[in-house]
Amino acid sequence: MSFGKRSARARRPEKPLGPVNLDELIKRAEEYDDLYLNVMVHSVELYSDRSDEVIEEFLSRRNRETFNLTNPHSKRLWLIELLNGFLAEHRQRVGSKWREVERDQTAFALVTLTHKGWVCSQNNIQFDLARAKQKVRNALAGTNFIANFDAALYTNEDWTTEGILGKLVSFHCHAVVWARNRSELDRLRKYIRPRFEPILGNANGARFDSLDTVDDAVRALAYQSKMPFLGYRTTVNQKGKKTQVSTPKLTFLSRWHLFNELNKYSLFDFSLSGGAGAHILRTARNRLKKEHKASERSFQGIPGSKRPANGALKHRQNRSGRRIPYL
Numbered sequence: 023m024s025f026g027k028r029s030a031r032a033r034r035p036e037k038p039l040g041p042v043n044l045d046e047l048i049k050r051a052e053e054y055d056d057l058y059l060n061v062m063v064h065s066v067e068l069y070s071d072r073s074d075e076v077i078e079e080f081l082s083r084r085n086r087e088t089f090n091l092t093n094p095h096s097k098r099l100w101l102i103e104l105l106n107g108f109l110a111e112h113r114q115r116v117g118s119k120w121r122e123v124e125r126d127q128t129a130f131a132l133v134t135l136t137h138k139g140w141v142c143s144q145n146n147i148q149f150d151l152a153r154a155k156q157k158v159r160n161a162l163a164g165t166n167f168i169a170n171f172d173a174a175l176y177t178n179e180d181w182t183t184e185g186i187l188g189k190l191v192s193f194h195c196h197a198v199v200w201a202r203n204r205s206e207l208d209r210l211r212k213y214i215r216p217r218f219e220p221i222l223g224n225a226n227g228a229r230f231d232s233l234d235t236v237d238d239a240v241r242a243l244a245y246q247s248k249m250p251f252l253g254y255r256t257t258v259n260q261k262g263k264k265t266q267v268s269t270p271k272l273t274f275l276s277r278w279h280l281f282n283e284l285n286k287y288s289l290f291d292f293s294l295s296g297g298a299g300a301h302i303l304r305t306a307r308n309r310l311k312k313e314h315k316a317s318e319r320s321f322q323g324i325p326g327s328k329r330p331a332n333g334a335l336k337h338r339q340n341r342s343g344r345r346i347p348y349l
Contacts, residue, residue, distance in 0.1 A: 042237040044105055047244050051101060055094035057270075058251035062092070062281055065274040080285045087314045091287040094249050099314065100289055101247050103306040105240055108168070111302050112236050129204040130233035132242040135161070135195040137227050138219040143181045144276055145188030147283040149173075155294050158195050161214040161228075165206075166297035169197035170246045173284065175276055177269060178255045179222065189276060192221060196246035198239050200298075204232075222256055223264040250280060 062081060067073045079085060086095035112128070135158060142148045151171065158169060174192045181190040201207050211230045218227030233239045253272040256264050295303040 042240045048102060051244055052098060054251060055249050058249040059094050061277060065277040065281060068274050069278040089289040090285060091289050091292055092281055092285045096289050097249060099310060103310050105243060107302045107306040108243060128200050129207050130200045130239040131207050132231045132233055133197045133199050134229040135218055135227060136192060136221055138221050140193040141181055141221055142191050143183040143186050143188035144175060144191050144279045146183040146186035147191060148183055149193050161217050162296055165199055165201060165210060166299050167197045167199040168295045168299040168303055169195050171195050171292040173250055173280055175253045175272060175280060176255060177253050198242050
């Protein structure tokens, strides 16, 4: 995408979204989190020999102050601090008339980074988070950004990692980036694209989506902090180009594999930032830890957690009594 001349996808909508409503944005995020929580509780009940302990440790509201990456209750606390901190910093920087002058003083983009080296099999998940974060920092050096890693599982794509075949898992990074003008972002796009090796037939591994206003940037921050409820599948369009669409139809076994890897991390491990974003992220994290008296923990995952899949997966009830269908 060029920031000088926008593509159809990046063109401003006929009806502007308008000022962001944080309460409504957070409410929608919580509804999405509830879907994630329901299917994850069921996955743990199916595949863990000590499901009650695992649910309490990694998914319960009672244990949210450990800020484990897999806990949606922890993420809700984090999202509120992050969004408020981002808006506060922006308003302070541009002054009292921030909505009127933001177009002249700041340009925003949502940058999505994928890389062949971050791909693995769901049956043998291998991801060097420290190395991946350093790669992103090197690419975005000198810019203002807040970024978050995520994992996407593709239901119709296979990958082999160290001789073990399984559904493809693509770790990737979303970053809200801002600069003084769109030309700076355009130069950044051209600079970093060769650094990321694309996958699944994509032309490049660095996608830039223009964000017109700070309100759009806030929505993007909420999006990149989402819990991994949806999976993806690839399709081929009429021009023969492979595209991807989201789907909730992940098997419980696939969800279990992802959960068993992600619960080794804290929520803050998957975040990174630079420039003005570093101050925002650090301030939000420190306030959250102070307010909720979060203890520093090193998560080691679930010992003895894997067990064979059941021969026939049946409907089961979660703790709310609701029946969860096999997805």
